[in-house]
Amino acid sequence: MSMQPQVVAELRSVVGRDHVIDGANDLRIFARDASIEGAMPDAVVLPANSAEVAAVVRLAAKHRVPVVPRGAGTGLSGGAVTIRGGIALQMTRMRRILEIDPVGQTALVEPGVVNQELSLAAASHGLFYAPDPSSQKACTIGGNAAENSGGPHCLYYGVTTNHVLGMEVVFADGSVHWVSGDTPDRIGLDLCGILVGSEGTLCTITKVKVRLLRQPPTVATMLAAFPTVESASHAVSAVIARGIVPAALEMMDQVTVGAVEAHYHAGYPTDAGAVLLVEVDGIAESTRELMSAIREVLAANEGYAMREAKTPAERELLWAGRKGAIGALGRIKPNYYLHDGVVPRTKLPQILSAVGEIGEHYKLPVANVFHAGDGNLHPNILFDLRDHGVLDQVESAGEEMLRAVIEFGGALSGEHGIGLEKSAFMPWVFSPDDLYVMHQVKDVLDPDGIMNPGKVFPDPDRKRARLAGRTGLAIEAKWW
């Protein structure tokens, strides 16, 4: 059911005529994120500032219309998909870096600022913003805060919540609040801690104050080959067991390396069963010492062809391959379903072999590219949506992989969130009592349930809602 014309007119009176999109073809662009989910919003609204966000949310509350905040739409769990229709609240007009304080080492930004733009701006002060999702060229700081995103360098530096000092947010009644403050210690109840990672279900984030870090004086980056994913996994555990926490410790399997090398020509060894990309940073003496200790550990675990980047350009190319890996996999199949689970690091060999077996059972190619140091695996099921019935197979395979993750003592998500994709699986890990407590928090902050409905919490209507989404995918499939 589309939105009443009167509501659209009221929205236009808040943000201006051009900043409400309600034409069917234009809306289609906002129907998807980077997951396999899809559903059309009734209207896309692009506010310019916090006051406009508050006014839009007040209107939505008055008319009981769902509000789904949206950044760059790179989310991988369907979080920004308007499964119940309503307003896609597109935050990308709010993209100013309001302040960089080089002395206090903080930045105050609007939510639509792209992650990499913040790091580039901070670099001119010798600073950087540590959380670096592989999508950092596109994803927004608001989306990162809403998902509590990670990235290759979060192994050492911590994920988004460790770098957010405070936020300005708009709650479901349209009220605007600052949560937390300027200092690293959050005093009183940790509201910021609740809202970071709330996936648009509790509030709209309109400003974020983040911590910046001083750029390390030296960085060393090394690529190492392994005969198998198992040997590489053992090496990962051995490095950490040696008491070394590298800045980044990433793994790619042979399928991924083949696609990456064909695209980037970064010198990745295509005959290897897996590669590790290892980075350490700090003062020159300590990086040298750490890298030599890491080499020893990797060699003792069948590591070979170890190659350290000699120039910044070489380092950049190694990282371009890793961060562009998901795009490069498009060479193999046009569609992907990227999963995200975490297991204790020591369980990596077992879970990766279980993932391989599930892929073989369903006859679906699976590529693994992931934050190995955190035990955060990303099995990427590759498929062609034009193959009849393949999506059901892909979803079943994905569900089995997640079940295996839980059986190995893991968690449903390492960084991509629960969104729409995994809400039905929440009872696998949370008891009814746990879920009841979460519902109570939701009820206090959003009593009418207008904020991003159908996400995170298990939803009895999910199946029906997803079928509606599926229609969206089928329409698009005709174009490919």
Ligand SMILES: Cc1cc2nc3c(=O)[nH]c(=O)nc-3n(C[C@H](O)[C@H](O)[C@H](O)COP(=O)(O)OP(=O)(O)OC[C@H]3O[C@@H](n4cnc5c(N)ncnc54)[C@H](O)[C@@H]3O)c2cc1C
């Ligand atoms: C190729 C690729 C690589 C990726 N690599 C990583 C990675 O290394 N680590 C990682 O953690 N993720 C990764 N992701 C996932 C994704 O990029 C992150 O989840 C990112 O934080 C989403 O940001 P976005 O701006 O695109 O948000 P969107 O996809 O637009 O939205 C994501 C969620 O945040 C909510 N939201 C967005 N903005 C706001 C706001 N202002 N206020 C309240 N809620 C809001 C939405 O409602 C939704 O629930 C990757 C994705 C891709 C496609």
